[in-house]
Amino acid sequence: MISIGTMIILAVVLALITRVFLMKHKLLSWVLFSAYTAFSVFVLLKLYGNWNYFETMNLSYLVGRINMRPGFMNKPLGWFFSFFVMAMSFLNSFFSMGFSKSIHSRNIVPHWLMILAASLTVFFTKDWLLFIIGWETLGWASFFIIMGGKQKKYKDSMSYYFFSLVSGMLLIAAVWMIGIKFRTLNIHTTTRSMIILAKNTPWQAFPILLMLTLSFLIKSGAYPFHIWAPRAHKSAPADFSPFISGIMIKFGIFGLLLYVIPIVSKGYAGYSIFGMPVFAWVFSWLGIITSAIATVLAFSENDAKRLMAYSSVANAGYIITAIFLGTALGIKGGLLHAFNHMIFKAVIFMTIAAVVYRTGETDMNKMGGLAYKMPITFMTFLLGIIAAAGIAPMNGFVSKWMIYQALLGQKHYFMTVAMFFASTGAFLYLYRALHAIFLGQIREVHEREVKEVPFLMQIPMWIGMILMFGLGVFPGYLLRPMMPLMKTFGSSISESLNVVQGSVGSLNTLFSTVIFILGVVIAAAIFFLSAKTHKTPMMDNYTSGEDPEEWNVTPNKYQFSYGFYEPITKMFAWALKRSVDKAYFKASYILKIIGREINMIFTDHNNWGYAALLGLLAMIIGGLFL
Amino acid sequence: MVGLLFIGLGRIITARVQRRIGPPFYQQFIDVIKLLARESIWHHWIMTLGSIMALGGLIATMVHVPVAGWLPYDSGGPIFLILYLATIGYLGMAMGVSASGNPNAPLGIGRALSLMLGYEIPFAAILILFISLTGSSSLTEIAAMQAGGFLSWNIVKFPLAFIAAEITVQAMMAEKPFDQMIAPSEIASGPLVELGGKFLGLGMIQMAVAIYFETAIMVNLFFGGGANIFTFTLKQFGVYTIAILINSVMPRYKIENAVRYLWTVPLALIIIQMLIVFLR
Amino acid sequence: MLNEIEQNRKERQSAWEYVINYFRKRSIWLLHYCTGCGAVELPPVMTSRWDLERFGVGPMATPRQADVFLVTGYASIKTLKRMIRTYEQMPKPRWVIGFGACTINGGIYYKSYNVINKLDRYIPVDIFISGCMPRPEAILAALEELRNMIQRGEAKGYDRYVKNYDWYKKNQKEILEREGSLFGEADDENK
Numbered sequence A: 001m002i003s004i005g006t007m008i009i010l011a012v013v014l015a016l017i018t019r020v021f022l023m024k025h026k027l028l029s030w031v032l033f034s035a036y037t038a039f040s041v042f043v044l045l046k047l048y049g050n051w052n053y054f055e056t057m058n059l060s061y062l063v064g065r066i067n068m069r070p071g072f073m074n075k076p077l078g079w080f081f082s083f084f085v086m087a088m089s090f091l092n093s094f095f096s097m098g099f100s101k102s103i104h105s106r107n108i109v110p111h112w113l114m115i116l117a118a119s120l121t122v123f124f125t126k127d128w129l130l131f132i133i134g135w136e137t138l139g140w141a142s143f144f145i146i147m148g149g150k151q152k153k154y155k156d157s158m159s160y161y162f163f164s165l166v167s168g169m170l171l172i173a174a175v176w177m178i179g180i181k182f183r184t185l186n187i188h189t190t191t192r193s194m195i196i197l198a199k200n201t202p203w204q205a206f207p208i209l210l211m212l213t214l215s216f217l218i219k220s221g222a223y224p225f226h227i228w229a230p231r232a233h234k235s236a237p238a239d240f241s242p243f244i245s246g247i248m249i250k251f252g253i254f255g256l257l258l259y260v261i262p263i264v265s266k267g268y269a270g271y272s273i274f275g276m277p278v279f280a281w282v283f284s285w286l287g288i289i290t291s292a293i294a295t296v297l298a299f300s301e302n303d304a305k306r307l308m309a310y311s312s313v314a315n316a317g318y319i320i321t322a323i324f325l326g327t328a329l330g331i332k333g334g335l336l337h338a339f340n341h342m343i344f345k346a347v348i349f350m351t352i353a354a355v356v357y358r359t360g361e362t363d364m365n366k367m368g369g370l371a372y373k374m375p376i377t378f379m380t381f382l383l384g385i386i387a388a389a390g391i392a393p394m395n396g397f398v399s400k401w402m403i404y405q406a407l408l409g410q411k412h413y414f415m416t417v418a419m420f421f422a423s424t425g426a427f428l429y430l431y432r433a434l435h436a437i438f439l440g441q442i443r444e445v446h447e448r449e450v451k452e453v454p455f456l457m458q459i460p461m462w463i464g465m466i467l468m469f470g471l472g473v474f475p476g477y478l479l480r481p482m483m484p485l486m487k488t489f490g491s492s493i494s495e496s497l498n499v500v501q502g503s504v505g506s507l508n509t510l511f512s513t514v515i516f517i518l519g520v521v522i523a524a525a526i527f528f529l530s531a532k533t534h535k536t537p538m539m540d541n542y543t544s545g546e547d548p549e550e551w552n553v554t555p556n557k558y559q560f561s562y563g564f565y566e567p568i569t570k571m572f573a574w575a576l577k578r579s580v581d582k583a584y585f586k587a588s589y590i591l592k593i594i595g596r597e598i599n600m601i602f603t604d605h606n607n608w609g610y611a612a613l614l615g616l617l618a619m620i621i622g623g624l625f626l
Numbered sequence B: 001m002v003g004l005l006f007i008g009l010g011r012i013i014t015a016r017v018q019r020r021i022g023p024p025f026y027q028q029f030i031d032v033i034k035l036l037a038r039e040s041i042w043h044h045w046i047m048t049l050g051s052i053m054a055l056g057g058l059i060a061t062m063v064h065v066p067v068a069g070w071l072p073y074d075s076g077g078p079i080f081l082i083l084y085l086a087t088i089g090y091l092g093m094a095m096g097v098s099a100s101g102n103p104n105a106p107l108g109i110g111r112a113l114s115l116m117l118g119y120e121i122p123f124a125a126i127l128i129l130f131i132s133l134t135g136s137s138s139l140t141e142i143a144a145m146q147a148g149g150f151l152s153w154n155i156v157k158f159p160l161a162f163i164a165a166e167i168t169v170q171a172m173m174a175e176k177p178f179d180q181m182i183a184p185s186e187i188a189s190g191p192l193v194e195l196g197g198k199f200l201g202l203g204m205i206q207m208a209v210a211i212y213f214e215t216a217i218m219v220n221l222f223f224g225g226g227a228n229i230f231t232f233t234l235k236q237f238g239v240y241t242i243a244i245l246i247n248s249v250m251p252r253y254k255i256e257n258a259v260r261y262l263w264t265v266p267l268a269l270i271i272i273q274m275l276i277v278f279l280r
Numbered sequence C: 001m002l003n004e005i006e007q008n009r010k011e012r013q014s015a016w017e018y019v020i021n022y023f024r025k026r027s028i029w030l031l032h033y034c035t036g037c038g039a040v041e042l043p044p045v046m047t048s049r050w051d052l053e054r055f056g057v058g059p060m061a062t063p064r065q066a067d068v069f070l071v072t073g074y075a076s077i078k079t080l081k082r083m084i085r086t087y088e089q090m091p092k093p094r095w096v097i098g099f100g101a102c103t104i105n106g107g108i109y110y111k112s113y114n115v116i117n118k119l120d121r122y123i124p125v126d127i128f129i130s131g132c133m134p135r136p137e138a139i140l141a142a143l144e145e146l147r148n149m150i151q152r153g154e155a156k157g158y159d160r161y162v163k164n165y166d167w168y169k170k171n172q173k174e175i176l177e178r179e180g181s182l183f184g185e186a187d188d189e190n191k
Ligand code: SF4
Pocket: C036, C037, C038, C072, C073, C074, C099, C100, C101, C102, C103, C107, C108, C131, C132, C133, C134
């Protein structure tokens, strides 16, 4: 059997090869990438069920006064996340193979391989040190992909990098405190010690937990750290956005589930509110606030990728809420939603990438009617937004339903109402995207030039559609393998294929889908049995009798997209005025001034990175003296 | 069917309020048959897909709402499923009319969705009140809880919640003062602007189905379900009559005012009701 | 005699059509194109005094939804163009009611420089209502007649439009792409 360590090293070696030798052969390097991900999916599938598997490196060294023997172990949580990382990358590689023919940076494959190596490290590592190394690698490798060596993307990608740096620093600080306290950096032994510590002296455990939580929340784009998400998505290459949205945001969720949730739910002894630790309660609310705010922000968004990024943030919000509830149902709902979100959001971003591939646009006001030219992309997007809005019978509904049940089971009624708001809002902005990109009038340029994406790029879309629908009808296919994972969170319900149990009800997805299909059949029967139809061109529309051409109204002008939800946006104007972006902008301005002053000594350049580096240095020095 | 009958009767009621005689009660059936038999104009196959998806979703929703405690299969009237299945109907409708290419249609849909954002929140609050009282999200059980005569109906026990629910249902059915989405004189009947022939016929059936299950939800929530299908339908008609009476004498809100209204008055009512319930 | 009528009916429409026509006549949706002054007579017809909705007749917002195109009064050249576009957007079967003397022969605008005289030359009118302006009773009578025509399968204006499409187009073109005013030509046109 091939060990996890080998897989990681293989990824790094492949990254080097593609970086050094295969810069000119983009297609070849994508094929290599695809082969690697397929291979690792295979290896991981073999590892499934082998939960006692572990490996240690023949290597030991001292960190401070701690003796380290790095190694990896196979835990259900890590297994699931890495499986999805690999599987989604595998799907994505087909897409990128087709995509990379157009203008596309050559650096993506090596960096992406580095990300894969780093994520394997993070998911399987036994100790905090490798975790940190992996975490940092993730940060910079994805930074390079997002920036893609383009100067104009510098600012947006820098804001992403800044947040990853802060996240990394918080992580380092927390780990350092853990190391000081327990004299070991093993993740699993420190979890047990932390539970005891949190029980006995909550105030000692509190700062560590807080720092870790913040570090992970930054990665998952929770409020008020959400501002990196739309920027990073916007400037990332179109075929990398699925990965950021599907996977990168989930790293934070993984971290929370790995360390924070078990400690908070098992060992917390502080005050509690509504039968829930204050700590968890606050972050639960933070999750729901995140989704509400992201929803409101998405209403007035005109860029397709930024809109979907906000949607991802909102979904991350639900997941955070659900997992901080700490109940088995909540964690199950949150995890299921995390995995479902990986699938549907990756698919949605792929369709957007397909649109970018054909039109070169992400501004929704400059699109419209693309469905008439790209029907398969449209269908994929449609199923994707049905899932993303949590509408039955797609997979998003099942997990959202579970989160509702978890909230109601714990009697968090206000959170439920807030979640209703976010969920209905999701329907609003997703419909807007659907309309502005795919429906309405098609532009003349697009009418002439756009056609469906090549078959290679359609493969992942088809697979995505099948997955979304299949998991919506039979959530058991995902929930059953998840049973060992749920066992680690103290739930031992055996799952049936199509019935989901909640706290205040149960859901039979198969029956409801069958009834839906029957309804569609009845409707179709009515439709096709009645009189014949007659097709007219798109511009033959009711215009109060006027001829659009006489008024110089072209299809470009006959599309309603700009200011779509203006009334609603107006209602929230007071909130949008005081946005966090502005606060950050001010902070960054002040930081820049300080940074300039300091950097004047060394160099003429100034940026956030230097400021952050100086901060890091200061912390390390401070740590040494303490 | 019953929904169509309701609309037909509703037209008579409106007429009577406006001191007219009004059409025969089977007028809606005539209209729908006429529309289905008519030639229809379409712009793209997505319109067809949207219409079918909409009606399919709404029929599926209707099937899940218990009628006098009866359900085709043992789903128990799962309220979340009902809400989200209805949404796929609305999505289908929205998609279909968007594909017609007329800007009035998405304009109307945008209004409808904004309104949806408005009414879902008080409605969710009402549902949560009942879920917290029964400990179950099944409409059957909520209806069963009210068994035993007039005085145990929720309308008597929670009058404030009923008023709030009535307002939200008014918005759900897009009756005045919440009919911004179809405003015929403003945006040329909004989503329906390009629908003719059987598209419109299907649209009318959709509306009828929607009215049917919305009133059915109300009856289950507030009027204790019903012993048999006749009393149930009678109660449904009662709910619909209230809506129609309000509809026939009301002007129309601006959309943001409507949303703001829905977020203040009904929500405040329901919160007061919740406080009364939980503090007692 | 009765056989003859039956014979005629069978020639015009099949039994299925007959049934459908029953539904069509019971549900007539109007699109009123209020070009002229006659339109003021419509509100009383709609509201409580004469209550048109009794017969299943109601106003509609767009041509796609409507069955009957109600041209209320004179049609200037400018509006004619819109009328033709609207008429062509209506799905079949569609009917046109010419409302008032102006649509029949120009009425008091007989010699106007920019008003057409005979609506029937441009779009196929099924039934005219004379009067300037017609009383609500006349409107009701016309609708009654139209309903009978629909039932008998005689109201086939839309077929006439398809059959004589070239002729209608030619007339429309003549008037829409003319140069100069109509004044003085009106005599010729009515010959
Ligand atoms: S017929 Fe008489 S009332 Fe009608 S439009 Fe002509 S002038 Fe006016």
